Amino acid sequence: MKNIVILTGAGISAESGIRTFRDQNGLWENHDIYEVASPEGFHSKPDLVFEFYNQRRTQLLSSEVRENLAHHALGRLEKEFDGDVHLITQNVDDLHERGGSTNILHMHGELLKAKCQRTQKSYEWTGILNDQSICDCCQSKGNLRPDIVWFGENVYHMDKIQNLLFKCDLFISVGTSGQVYPAAQFVSWIPNNALSIEVNLEKTQISNLFDKHYLGEATKAVSNLVNDILNGELQ
Numbered sequence: 001m002k003n004i005v006i007l008t009g010a011g012i013s014a015e016s017g018i019r020t021f022r023d024q025n026g027l028w029e030n031h032d033i034y035e036v037a038s039p040e041g042f043h044s045k046p047d048l049v050f051e052f053y054n055q056r057r058t059q060l061l062s063s064e065v066r067e068n069l070a071h072h073a074l075g076r077l078e079k080e081f082d083g084d085v086h087l088i089t090q091n092v093d094d095l096h097e098r099g100g101s102t103n104i105l106h107m108h109g110e111l112l113k114a115k116c117q118r119t120q121k122s123y124e125w126t127g128i129l130n131d132q133s134i135c136d137c138c139q140s141k142g143n144l145r146p147d148i149v150w151f152g153e154n155v156y157h158m159d160k161i162q163n164l165l166f167k168c169d170l171f172i173s174v175g176t177s178g179q180v181y182p183a184a185q186f187v188s189w190i191p192n193n194a195l196s197i198e199v200n201l202e203k204t205q206i207s208n209l210f211d212k213h214y215l216g217e218a219t220k221a222v223s224n225l226v227n228d229i230l231n232g233e234l235q
């Protein structure tokens with residue numbers, strides 16, 4: 001086994017204090033998804049959308065949120081595995097980076113970045129973002145938005161993601177409900193002889209597409225899985 005590709009979703013950050021999207025008390029509960037995660041929503045209520053992501057960014061940078069054992073285990077896997085380990089994440093937090101992973105593709109964008117709508121240039125952004133924010137490229141107000149992929153927009157890095165999936169021999173999906181495309185399809189794109197493993201609290205609507213399952217909280221299940229891989233005990 002030489003090429004491992006891992007897809008992560010909100011479930012891996014749940015034990016870090018970041019709410020998932022579709023579980024009870026999910027992030028979307030008090031908001032209509034399209035209001036805060038679509039270009040149309042941003043166009044009609046920019047203040048609400050800026051505020052929504054400002055709150056998420058502030059929380060991510062507060063002492064409330066820390067990377068957890070699952071993030072650390074994946075960081076360790078990348079360092080210690082004798083082969084390539086690539087992470088594709090739907091999460092917009094930076095907890096994989098804090099957990100020591102470096103080969104990361106953020107397919108849904110990043111909370112700690114802002115994007116100029118005129119030039120598409122992306123900037124590190126840790127403070128408050130609003131219609132008064134100024135980008136370096138235009139030196140004018142009103143062009144920046146959260147660098148998040150909203151509904152109806154193209155996900156980032158699709159070419160790289162496809163190439164990684166086509167040549168992987170182990171595909172692992174962690175903490176994602178399998179309800180959002182294209183991520184929900186990735187398991188179908190891997191080679192026939194590749195092994196697929198799903199890690200989740202419970203079975204999902206795409207569980208039947210995976211060869212193996214590690215059921216349980218990500219902190220325990222991912223740590224166990226990484227130990228099994230590194231000890232050569234994966235069947």
Ligand code: OAD
Nearest residue numbers: 009010011014020021022090108175176177200201217218
């Ligand atoms: P969801 O909220 O849809 O699913 C979270 C999954 O994590 C569920 O299957 C839970 O069972 C599982 N889960 C919860 N806690 C867990 C834990 N402690 N350990 C292991 N699993 C746990 O989140 P995503 O699948 O990531 O897109 O959602 C995909 C996309 O939908 C998001 O990236 C977001 C949203 O629209 C954008 O923001 C563009």
